[in-house]
Amino acid sequence: MLLVTDIIDGEDFSTADPGGIRTDEWSECLALIAQNQDRAAFTRLFRHFAPLMKAFALSGSTLSANHADELVQEVMLKVWQKAGAFNAEKAAASTWIYTIARNCRTDLFRRLQKFDTPLSADDVSDGEESEEAFMVLHQKRSRDRIRALIKELPNDQAQILAKVYMEGKSHTEVAGELELPLGTVKSRVRLALQKLQIQLERT
């Protein structure tokens, strides 16, 4: 299947990952769910992503195993329901699924802390989306670059990124846990981002 991104970019979007799986197998699954409510496609997605979601739910492990299972179910149901909103031109399937998992986890944390709020994590993350074509292209390039560079990060930086992203901890919480000064945590995050070439553009 030729995706529109291929045409825009002139590069091969569906590069093989180390497991030999075409990375856009997941986009195809999402399309099949959206078009035909295809349960076999859903099952394939589940077998690949549910174990990652469970790992994500348990990182930092403030969630019990029951809550982690509940989260996996909730996220997978959302994937099923929202498949029609997935747009392969705008995002990789894994990024899209990760975003759902991240937002559901944030909402679950808030529910467990008995927050009474009219705002969901989805409401608050809407700002990230962009429809503009140049941005779409930019994001695709950044994804490929980050994927390649992330393997070369030194351990201490990779560890901190994992805490911030996978465990959902603030810089202050990470500093407390690792018994490091806040400044050290911030500078390691910044160094890591620099190596991944993620930085503020100068205006």
Add this chain to the structure above:
Amino acid sequence: MTNFHPDLDLITEYAAGSLALAQSACVSLHVSHCRRCQRLAGELRNLGASLFEALTPVPVGEAQLHAVLDRLDEELPLAYVNKKVKANDTPAILQRLMRGDFSDLSWKNIGSTLRISYLKTGDPKHEFALYHIRAGGRIPEHTHRGSEMTLVLEGGFSDANGSYHKGDFLMRRPGDVHAPTALQSEDCICLAVLDAPLKFTDWKFRWMNPFLKLRSA
């Protein structure tokens, strides 16, 4: 295009989902109309996705899969239409937190130039308030006991460090003292997210300090 942005640390925490609710709503309001920060937040989300894909999978039993499959019928895939409805100019996040528009809110007058309206986000640690400053009006000089995020929603204001317009984002740290003045041309509406009450240093307003409590949740 805005000129004042959240710093990289804040956008990182925003993208990672670890920022407190009221603060993330404020950052989101900036990001949604700042191309530069949108691009950065998008890259940081890609980073999150890469880390997610690299996690060591934790086995999920077949029973779980079947439990989800059994529920698929109740949860039919939703039909999506391109959502590009722009009924009014009030940002979606704020629409969720208030009924009607800014003029329908209940405002509390502080002196003759400033009105404040507190919105409930449910975040127990942060106050989330709209400040309405009359054109040319000055907010009494005050200092911050904690941090304060400010986002300009309408109009603009200036202080000793610069002048700020729609979409601009500012972060004040404890101890910063300032006396913002709205631009002469129009009224200014800002969102302020605080984690500790303000403290007026202007002697005419100091008597209020003991009464300034954080109105969170």
